[in-house]
Amino acid sequence: MVKAGIIGGSGYTGGELLRILLFHPEVEVEYITSRQNAGKPVTFIHPHLREVTKLKFEEYNSSRARDCDVVFLCVPHKASMDKVPELLSSGLKVIDLSADFRLRKREVYEQYYCPHTAPEYLEKAVYGLPELHREEIKKADLIACPGCLSSSIILGLAPFVKAGIIDTEHIIADSKIGSDAAGASFNFMTHHPERANVVRPYQVVGHRHLAEIEQELGLLSGKEVKVGFTPHAVDMVRGILSTIHTFLTRNVSELEVRNIIREFYKDEPFIRILKMSKGYYQLPNPKYVIGSNYCDIGFEIDSHVNRLLVFSAIDNLIKGSAGPAVQSLNIRYNFKETTGLEFPGLYPA
Amino acid sequence: MVKAGIIGGSGYTGGELLRILLFHPEVEVEYITSRQNAGKPVTFIHPHLREVTKLKFEEYNSSRARDCDVVFLCVPHKASMDKVPELLSSGLKVIDLSADFRLRKREVYEQYYCPHTAPEYLEKAVYGLPELHREEIKKADLIACPGCLSSSIILGLAPFVKAGIIDTEHIIADSKIGSDAAGASFNFMTHHPERANVVRPYQVVGHRHLAEIEQELGLLSGKEVKVGFTPHAVDMVRGILSTIHTFLTRNVSELEVRNIIREFYKDEPFIRILKMSKGYYQLPNPKYVIGSNYCDIGFEIDSHVNRLLVFSAIDNLIKGSAGPAVQSLNIRYNFKETTGLEFPGLYPA
Amino acid sequence: MAKGVCPECGAEIEIEDPVEKEIVECEECGVELEVSKVDGDEVEFEVAESEGEDWGE
Numbered sequence: 001m002v003k004a005g006i007i008g009g010s011g012y013t014g015g016e017l018l019r020i021l022l023f024h025p026e027v028e029v030e031y032i033t034s035r036q037n038a039g040k041p042v043t044f045i046h047p048h049l050r051e052v053t054k055l056k057f058e059e060y061n062s063s064r065a066r067d068c069d070v071v072f073l074c075v076p077h078k079a080s081m082d083k084v085p086e087l088l089s090s091g092l093k094v095i096d097l098s099a100d101f102r103l104r105k106r107e108v109y110e111q112y113y114c115p116h117t118a119p120e121y122l123e124k125a126v127y128g129l130p131e132l133h134r135e136e137i138k139k140a141d142l143i144a145c146p147g148c149l150s151s152s153i154i155l156g157l158a159p160f161v162k163a164g165i166i167d168t169e170h171i172i173a174d175s176k177i178g179s180d181a182a183g184a185s186f187n188f189m190t191h192h193p194e195r196a197n198v199v200r201p202y203q204v205v206g207h208r209h210l211a212e213i214e215q216e217l218g219l220l221s222g223k224e225v226k227v228g229f230t231p232h233a234v235d236m237v238r239g240i241l242s243t244i245h246t247f248l249t250r251n252v253s254e255l256e257v258r259n260i261i262r263e264f265y266k267d268e269p270f271i272r273i274l275k276m277s278k279g280y281y282q283l284p285n286p287k288y289v290i291g292s293n294y295c296d297i298g299f300e301i302d303s304h305v306n307r308l309l310v311f312s313a314i315d316n317l318i319k320g321s322a323g324p325a326v327q328s329l330n331i332r333y334n335f336k337e338t339t340g341l342e343f344p345g346l347y348p349a
Numbered sequence: 350m351v352k353a354g355i356i357g358g359s360g361y362t363g364g365e366l367l368r369i370l371l372f373h374p375e376v377e378v379e380y381i382t383s384r385q386n387a388g389k390p391v392t393f394i395h396p397h398l399r400e401v402t403k404l405k406f407e408e409y410n411s412s413r414a415r416d417c418d419v420v421f422l423c424v425p426h427k428a429s430m431d432k433v434p435e436l437l438s439s440g441l442k443v444i445d446l447s448a449d450f451r452l453r454k455r456e457v458y459e460q461y462y463c464p465h466t467a468p469e470y471l472e473k474a475v476y477g478l479p480e481l482h483r484e485e486i487k488k489a490d491l492i493a494c495p496g497c498l499s500s501s502i503i504l505g506l507a508p509f510v511k512a513g514i515i516d517t518e519h520i521i522a523d524s525k526i527g528s529d530a531a532g533a534s535f536n537f538m539t540h541h542p543e544r545a546n547v548v549r550p551y552q553v554v555g556h557r558h559l560a561e562i563e564q565e566l567g568l569l570s571g572k573e574v575k576v577g578f579t580p581h582a583v584d585m586v587r588g589i590l591s592t593i594h595t596f597l598t599r600n601v602s603e604l605e606v607r608n609i610i611r612e613f614y615k616d617e618p619f620i621r622i623l624k625m626s627k628g629y630y631q632l633p634n635p636k637y638v639i640g641s642n643y644c645d646i647g648f649e650i651d652s653h654v655n656r657l658l659v660f661s662a663i664d665n666l667i668k669g670s671a672g673p674a675v676q677s678l679n680i681r682y683n684f685k686e687t688t689g690l691e692f693p694g695l696y697p698a
Numbered sequence: 699m700a701k702g703v704c705p706e707c708g709a710e711i712e713i714e715d716p717v718e719k720e721i722v723e724c725e726e727c728g729v730e731l732e733v734s735k736v737d738g739d740e741v742e743f744e745v746a747e748s749e750g751e752d753w754g755e
Binding site for chain 1: 518521523525537543547576585629634649650
């Protein structure tokens with residue numbers, strides 16, 4: 001059994017990771033930390049896990065971490081980079097869910113976040129999006145899992161950037177995102193009377209996830225890809241829908257577009273194409289993936305303005321966060337990649 | 350006192366119009382019709398108006414309508430065009446909230462809707478968006494009020510199309526809209542478990558409102574303007590936020606953009622600019638206009654991709670529907686344009 | 699189990715003892731198909747209808 005540690009287990013992401021790993025046949029959760037809740041049972045913070053686990057939160061210390069084989073870092077950026085060097089040097093595998101090691105270039109990181117105190121590890125880290133980096137993950141000791149908005153946009157755009165049928169100077173990503181993406185810490189804007197019944201644009205230009213979106217799409221296309229990215233908070237707890245507006249560089253048929261997605265994601269267990277000509281559920285909608293690790297991708301061709309619309313829907317806490325972390329563990333330890341991630345979601349919810 | 354008739358008063362739009370007109374000092378609601386509810390008190394359908402009015406629904410007949418000076422048509426498209434000729438020939442003023450007379454060209458109408466049985470009136474009708482057609486409304490006997498999504502997009506884009514600073518081949522309108530916009534008739538997709546907690550793209554290309562959006566923007570710019578328009582149903586009862594992504598044809602400063610909006614909407618009572626550098630409420634959000642006739646317009650310049658983002662938020666039942674209808678009545682009868690429309694909205698709601 | 703390809707979206711369709719003129723719905727893209735030819739375990743389909751989009755609203 002693989003002994004796993006969850007560093008920062010009291011947030012929503014830590015909670016999802018805990019839920020998934022508790023039911024993972026090859027993993028045992030050895031250690032879970034929380035500064036504020038050390039000594040308390042995890043169910044004090046994660047009510048749905050009562051009678052499911054007797055685990056207790058502990059303080060973080062690197063020697064205790066050495067009882068594990070792999071640790072997941074679910075702490076804010078900056079807190080990760082302080083821990084990674086020591087954890088790696090003690091032979092642990094690290095799956096980091098923060099932003100600290102997603103970006104290959106130090107100056108890009110420091111432009112969006114803060115000074116980097118462990119830049120030498122940036123080159124070693126592998127971007128933990130299995131659909132794009134499975135081979136590298138197999139041998140990686142430091143895996144940096146993507147941001148939730150980045151996952152939805154990269155997964156939606158990747159096939160078309162690769163196929164070279166879209167104008168990479170005019171890409172718009174208009175995302176709609178649920179409230180849990182702000183994490184478990186609250187403020188006036190997450191206060192229900194303020195947060196309900198809204199469509200609120202936020203960080204409408206220069207959102208941090210843009211750096212990794214453009215990094216990964218640039219790698220795929222071999223040239224610079226620029227995205228105009230704007231998220232909106234909408235009245236939903238879980239979920240992201242990214243509507244990506246692109247302009248075609250040549251005429252394409254629907255069949256060709258569908259085959260481009262099929263070809264790019266051949267045999268991928270967690271990518272589904274959703275574009276139906278009739279019925280109630282024709283295009284992606286986060287509601288159809290809540291609780292699952294699926295990313296639903298749909299499209300539409302708008303000949304009126306030569307536009308290719310791409311829709312990408314995920315559960316931001318799972319396929320946008322804990323999902324790729326567990327997929328990466330499965331890949332790294334050569335388990336069947338879907339292990340622990342088979343749950344098809346709740347509908348309706 | 351102006352005697353007003355509301356034809357089709359049992360829908361949400363008819364209800365809003367009734368509520369506003371009941372408190373309009375210059376208007377008396379003489380006649381309100383509903384096929385299914387004829388004979389019943391209006392409060393049977395509009396519960397918030399109990400003890401506010403004793404009006405009863407009546408059957409529609411054109412002779413009874415002649416007791417009015419002006420009639421508002423709140424019936425579906427096609428039903429309007431059947432009534433307008435007779436109403437106009439009997440000397441009534443008609444304010445039509447359906448789509449039947451919004452489009453100047455018959456073939457465009459018939460491309461998006463159905464055969465037109467009164468095309469001779471298309472030229473006579475004035476598009477009932479006061480911010481663009483106030484002078485014509487002053488003398489109009491047939492006023493065709495805009496669709497809700499069209500209002501939000503036209504009002505957001507108009508200043509910039511006029512100023513000629515955006516590329517009119519790459520305009521994207523990504524709208525988020527509440528559930529009441531589907532009207533009072535229900536189906537499986539408006540069933541709460543299906544309609545709540547969603548971000549559901551629908552009619553993602555070729556939406557009907559595109560015709561009037563491109564008509565009005567074309568008139569403003571003097572050349573063809575094409576828009577890639579995609580609406581999404583989100584979990585909200587009232588309200589629309591349209592996020593309009595455009596590409597700049599030259600460099601502009603924030604001040605210049607703000608002045609373009611100020612200049613275009615000088616003295617307009619119902620347009621507010623919302624773009625703050627800090628605080629909780631920095632950019633438009635339908636929540637800040639619920640219940641009011643305001644359209645909040647905001648913007649952001651994204652130099653990264655040379656993009657000008659425009660945000661436009663309205664209450665789709667008021668500024669998107671009943672509001673311009675009452676503004677048009679005020680303009681036509683030379684009342685102060687804000688009469689009956691001063692209510693600043695409910696916050697929070 | 700006979701097999702064929704949806705002419706609309708290219709998805710593979712499996713169908714048990716198909717009969718000509720039989721109506722089948724493509725699971726991937728939802729279009730209604732008519733069995734136009736049966737040859738052993740090979741099936742050919744044609745798009746059966748061109749009814750407008752039903753957005754359910």
